[in-house]
Amino acid sequence: MTNKNNKTRTETEQALLKQQTATGRYPAVRPRRLRSAGWMRDLVAKHEVTRNDVIWPLFINEGSNNREAIPSMPGVERLSVDIIIEELKPAIDLGLKAIALFPVVPEEKKTMDGAEALNQDNLMCRAIAAIKNAHPDLGIITDVALDPYTTHGHDGLVENGRVLNDATIEVLAQQSLTQACAGADIIAPSDMMDGRIGKIRAALETNGFEDIAIMSYAAKYASCFYEPFRDAVNSGDFLKGDKKTYQMDPANSDEAIREVALDLEEGADMIMIKPGLPYLDIVRRVSETFTAPIFAYHVSGEFAMLKAGQANGWIDYERALMETLLSFKRAGATGIFTYGALDCLKLLDKRTKK
Numbered sequence: 528m529t530n531k532n533n534k535t536r537t538e539t540e541q542a543l544l545k546q547q548t549a550t551g552r553y554p555a556v557r558p559r560r561l562r563s564a565g566w567m568r569d570l571v572a573k574h575e576v577t578r579n580d581v582i583w584p585l586f587i588n589e590g591s592n593n594r595e596a597i598p599s600m601p602g603v604e605r606l607s608v609d610i611i612i613e614e615l616k617p618a619i620d621l622g623l624k625a626i627a628l629f630p631v632v633p634e635e636k637k638t639m640d641g642a643e644a645l646n647q648d649n650l651m652c653r654a655i656a657a658i659k660n661a662h663p664d665l666g667i668i669t670d671v672a673l674d675p676y677t678t679h680g681h682d683g684l685v686e687n688g689r690v691l692n693d694a695t696i697e698v699l700a701q702q703s704l705t706q707a708c709a710g711a712d713i714i715a716p717s718d719m720m721d722g723r724i725g726k727i728r729a730a731l732e733t734n735g736f737e738d739i740a741i742m743s744y745a746a747k748y749a750s751c752f753y754e755p756f757r758d759a760v761n762s763g764d765f766l767k768g769d770k771k772t773y774q775m776d777p778a779n780s781d782e783a784i785r786e787v788a789l790d791l792e793e794g795a796d797m798i799m800i801k802p803g804l805p806y807l808d809i810v811r812r813v814s815e816t817f818t819a820p821i822f823a824y825h826v827s828g829e830f831a832m833l834k835a836g837q838a839n840g841w842i843d844y845e846r847a848l849m850e851t852l853l854s855f856k857r858a859g860a861t862g863i864f865t866y867g868a869l870d871c872l873k874l875l876d877k878r879t880k881k
């Protein structure tokens with residue numbers, strides 16, 4: 528049907544073209560007509576970034592009134608929970624729907640096995656409870672992985688230099704439960720172990736948390752674009768080796784489809800693709816193949832590049848940010864994790880007031 532219609536239209540256009548060429552008027556088909564004025568461009572625009580599209584990742588610090596800059600992520604800070612609660616107020620007023628939390632765990636609490644991840648009173652759990660209490664209508668997405676808590680910086684348990692899969696997913700299921708108990712709305716495992724979604728789903732179901740959603744980092748690539756994040760959570764200096772035995776090889780695309788299919792089968796509600804911009808082909812393929820909501824992470828290194836361009840006076844950060852976020856939407860993402868979330872909300876607000 529569509530083909531037939533397209534063909535008919537093409538034939539009509541061709542006929543018109545032929546006729547008008549004969550009368551000396553060429554070209555008759557002028558795509559520029561639809562770009563001729565702002566109102567026209569708005570009228571025909573197919574994709575848009577809205578306040579419902581951005582999720583704000585936040586780095587949580589211990590203590591109170593504790594604010595620390597992250598040199599490789601200009602404008603982003605590690606914040607204690609009291610400051611986060613304050614800073615969320617204007618963001619929520621601008622339409623922020625959800626945040627993603629990442630704890631900066633003090634060195635003395637890091638161990639080989641990352642046991643602090645299971646402490647019901649750890650920084651993450653205290654932050655979840657306090658933020659939920661202050662802002663009950665804001666969605667809280669929590670990171671499940673051991674890297675903020677381990678002395679070696681890996682996302683799982685390590686034995687003889689190997690990152691163990693099956694032992695790790697038992698711990699991740701427990702970690703998910705501690706976050707669920709504290710009040711998390713969406714559990715987001717970013718570790719890339721096999722089978723962890725099924726384990727986590729079963730743990731949530733059997734413990735009365737059947738309404739908690741799982742956002743699986745299903746296709747997470749072993750990427751150099753995470754470096755500033757590792758500075759932010761202080762795991763970079765410790766990381767022994769790399770994460771290539773569990774995160775995906777950037778050389779693969781079909782494998783992402785397989786990973787996403789497995790995680791959906793195991794009970795994931797939504798899917799995360801990461802990094803974002805260099806992997807928009809994956810976002811496009813996954814969004815065309817599956818019907819579940821697809822999120823993409825505009826990761827720390829991507830954000831740092833925009834900020835570096837701005838600092839050098841080479842690019843306009845605000846325009847580059849909005850154009851980048853729009854490219855995620857065009858590729859098929861339902862939502863975007865971005866450190867520029869608040870900047871984006873402010874810019875959208877300015878636009879509507881214009």
Ligand code: PBG
Binds near residue numbers: 757
């Ligand atoms: C680790 C984790 C990483 C990020 C989110 N969770 C880094 C890594 O895999 O080493 C990166 C996010 C970013 O770069 O913004 N579980």
